[in-house]
Amino acid sequence: MIQLSICLPTRNRQTYCIETIRALANSDRTDFEVLVGDNSDDGSILADFFETELKDQRFRLVGPEDKVLPMVDNWERLAALAKGRWISVIGDDDYIDPKLVLLLKYYERLYPEVEAVAWSRMNFNWPDNRPQPALSTIPVCHDTVIAVKSRLQDHLYRWTERKRVPSGGFGAYHGAVRRSLMERIKRKYGGRYFEHPVVDFESVCKVIREAKMLVHCQRPFSVLGAGAASNSAGTQSHKTLVERILTFKKETEGKVDMDDPVFPFPISDPGAGLCASIASTTSWFCRTYDIDTSGFGENFAHAAMDELRYARTEADYDVKRAYFERGFEALDGGKWRHLFEPAPFHGNTSLNELSGVLHDMLYLREASVPATTPADFYKFAEHAILPIEIVASGARAFAR
Known part of the structure; x- marks a missing residue:
């Protein structure tokens, strides 16, 4: 069997x-x-x-x-x-x-x-x-x-x-x-x-x-x-990311639109990352199948700020921040915009340099x-x- x-x-x-x-x-x-x-x-x-x-x-x-x-x-x-x-x-x-x-x-x-x-x-x-x-x-x-x-x-x-x-x-x-x-x-x-x-x-x-x-x-x-x-490799190159997003969008035409016309955080935008992609998907699902999303707007504003903490460069940070600002201006008439106040870019200089065990995870230099x-x-x-x-x-x- x-x-x-x-x-x-x-x-x-x-x-x-x-x-x-x-x-x-x-x-x-x-x-x-x-x-x-x-x-x-x-x-x-x-x-x-x-x-x-x-x-x-x-x-x-x-x-x-x-x-x-x-x-x-x-x-x-x-x-x-x-x-x-x-x-x-x-x-x-x-x-x-x-x-x-x-x-x-x-x-x-x-x-x-x-x-x-x-x-x-x-x-x-x-x-x-x-x-x-x-x-x-x-x-x-x-x-x-x-x-x-x-x-x-x-x-x-x-x-x-x-x-x-x-x-x-x-x-x-x-x-x-x-x-x-x-x-x-x-x-x-x-x-x-x-x-x-x-x-x-x-x-x-x-x-x-x-x-x-x-x-x-x-x-x-x-x-x-x-x-x-791979698609995930696009996150390491802005140019590659844009090219793959456009290809992906073209090849999904005729199905559920990857850029939700109701949720103002389009996945095909260069500022979108994993956070926005997940949010757009779950927003579509919950709206389509009538699932309660109470508290989502406020919580997502905090999640978006968390996303910015992982920006690799200041240019990447600026693109993402502008993307989320546009989205929150439009979401629910700007109701949650005041909550999106991310900390300034500070860099992640040691992100991929340290190895060892942290929080039940072993990190190894590849x-x-x-x-x-x-x-x-x-x-x-x-x-x-x-x-x-x-x-x-x-x-x-x-x-x-």
């Missing part, structure tokens, strides 16, 4: 995707499958790889269609074809451990109503995406936490933590969602698993509203990779890490974290 379907959507990043496929194929487990959704301009590269090198029955290639699909539609077709009891989506330059199946089985035995599982993630920049010193991260804890749905909904729908990114990443992206929940979501939300261009956080919106039980494991099971061609891919980094990091077999056993004491 297939326990886990790993969905791997990709577009014009075949080099990264092939490395990710090879890494997953090294697993000796037979209870998972990998669906590769190729949305590239040239479908022959992955097709030839599957034909001449891979030849692994656990992998299925879903080739390009007659025209380029919006990313949300590429995700949609993979979820529809998945056969696993659980579904997870990762990027083509990421990595996920197929041994995750052990944890899912363990949680199902322990919590029969569990429908969504999240875990901590490692972060790794591919060697071609290090224009400046960077740190890789390894979460070093392993406890299990039962999430409180109402608290997660407050964090995301109403932004009560007032941070640039709300906590609680339960969704299909670098998480696992039970197929029964995916089908329930499809029936309830317009006959689709996914609707919004910012598909990862739209998934979180739906999962934390509908799941019967959500369980988080502090041990990491996947790596968020970032190669030079230049000194013996890894060239997220899979390599995961194997390296396993020396610093508890083995999955022990985590999934439920043991509370460990012998040397």
Whole structure:
């Protein structure tokens, strides 16, 4: 029986995707499958790889269609074809451990109503995406936490933590969602698993509203990779960011508009960052499905100020600040504008220079890490974290 379907959507990043496929194929487990959704301009590269090198029955290639699909539609077709009891989506330059199946089985035995599982993630920049010193991260804890749905909904729908990114990443992206929940979501939300261009956080919106039980494991099971061609790499170059935003906007035409006409913080604006993208997505979701957002305006003003603390340069700070000022002038008739008073730019000179353990996270200078891919980094990091077999056993004491 297939326990886990790993969905791997990709577009014009075949080099990264092939490395990710090879890494997953090294697993000796037979209870998972990998669906590769190729949305590239040239479908022959992955097709030839599957034909001449891979030849692994656990992998299925879903080739390009007659025209380029919006990313949300590429995700949609993979979820529809998945056969696993659980579904997870990762990027083509990421990595996920197929041994995750052990944890899912363990949680199902322990919590029969569990429908969504999240875990901590490692972060790794591919060697071609290090224009400046960077740190890789390894979460070093392993406890299990039962999430409180109402608290997660407050964090995301109403932004009560007032941070640039709300906590609680339960969704299909670098998480696992039970197929029964995916089908329930499809029936309830317009006959689709996914609707919004910012598909990862739209998934979180739906999962934390509908799941019967959500369980988080502090041990990491996947790596968020970032190669030079990835969307996240655009955050390190203003020029690259603008180019990729324009391309992304063009390829999502005809679906839900990524620039919400009601929420005055357009995602395609160069000043937008992760904070605004999440806020725009959740605003669309809550308005579309009549969800209470009391307190959002005030809380989001504080989150926007938190976002500015992470500006890399003074020029970046100025662009972001002007962006948020325009948005708050328009939001609810300027009701929250007076609350947006960020501190002056102060720089982050030591941000990527310090390594060590801080708040249950191990930070490592990437230049000194013996890894060239997220899979390599995961194997390296396993020396610093508890083995999955022990985590999934439920043991509370460990012998040397």
